[in-house]
Structure formats: C-alpha cells, structure tokens
Amino acid sequence: MPTALERIDLRTSGETKALIARAAATAGMSVSAFLLSAAQERAKVVLSQTESLTFTARDWEAFVTALDQLDQPRPKLKAAMERYRIWHARQTDA
Incomplete structure (x- = not known):
C-alpha cells in the first residue's frame, strides 16, 4: 500500500520564487522537486552536524x-x- 504524501506550504517573495523557478528549470527539475532536493540535502547536513561526534x-x-x-x-x-x-x-x- 503506497504511503500518503504530506503537503508543505510556504510563502515567499516574487523575487525569491522567480530565482528558485529559474534554478529549477536550469537543473531540469520542477520547482517542487528542486525545493525538496535542496531541503533534504540541507536537512542531512544539519542533522549530521548535531547527531555525530568528531573526536581528536x-x-x-x-x-x-x-x-x-x-x-x-x-x-x-x-x-x-x-x-x-x-x-x-x-x-x-x-
């Protein structure tokens, strides 16, 4: 049975939306796919910095x-x- 997809809504300025849309098009992705990809990458970085230890x-x-x-x-x-x-x-x- 497929998992139900969750929705994320956000608001931004027209300038930011245009910038994201341009970058998504350049990457050959939809805006949604581009935002999800960028958010996932950033989330992994943030969590790896707080959930791992580096020792001398x-x-x-x-x-x-x-x-x-x-x-x-x-x-x-x-x-x-x-x-x-x-x-x-x-x-x-x-």
Missing part, C-alpha cells in the same frame, strides 16, 4: 577508556538506585 585522538582515547570502565562499581549510583527503590515502594504502598 586524545578525546577518542579518553572516550574508549571511559567505556572500558563501565563495568566498574559505582557506589553513589547504587545508593541512589536503592533510595529510589525505597521511595517508589512507599509511593505504591500509599
């Missing part, structure tokens, strides 16, 4: 070292979890 060699070593220590005991975390269990038990008993 020193930072990478620190990151890997921290990951290697995940199985180390964490007394403060264990105590906090126990306090939460006690608090939660009191809430459900009330």
Whole structure:
C-alpha cells in the first residue's frame, strides 16, 4: 500500500520564487522537486552536524577508556538506585 504524501506550504517573495523557478528549470527539475532536493540535502547536513561526534585522538582515547570502565562499581549510583527503590515502594504502598 503506497504511503500518503504530506503537503508543505510556504510563502515567499516574487523575487525569491522567480530565482528558485529559474534554478529549477536550469537543473531540469520542477520547482517542487528542486525545493525538496535542496531541503533534504540541507536537512542531512544539519542533522549530521548535531547527531555525530568528531573526536581528536586524545578525546577518542579518553572516550574508549571511559567505556572500558563501565563495568566498574559505582557506589553513589547504587545508593541512589536503592533510595529510589525505597521511595517508589512507599509511593505504591500509599
């Protein structure tokens, strides 16, 4: 079953519309296809900048070292979890 297409509406100046239409025609695309293509490319760039990490060699070593220590005991975390269990038990008993 085909997925329903969503609609995006926007308003712009005549000058901007003409510019986009000219660029779309030059690229051999419809205005809609041109806008969607440009928006998708920009969205991927923006998301890749916020959803990925770039480490220096020193930072990478620190990151890997921290990951290697995940199985180390964490007394403060264990105590906090126990306090939460006690608090939660009191809430459900009330």
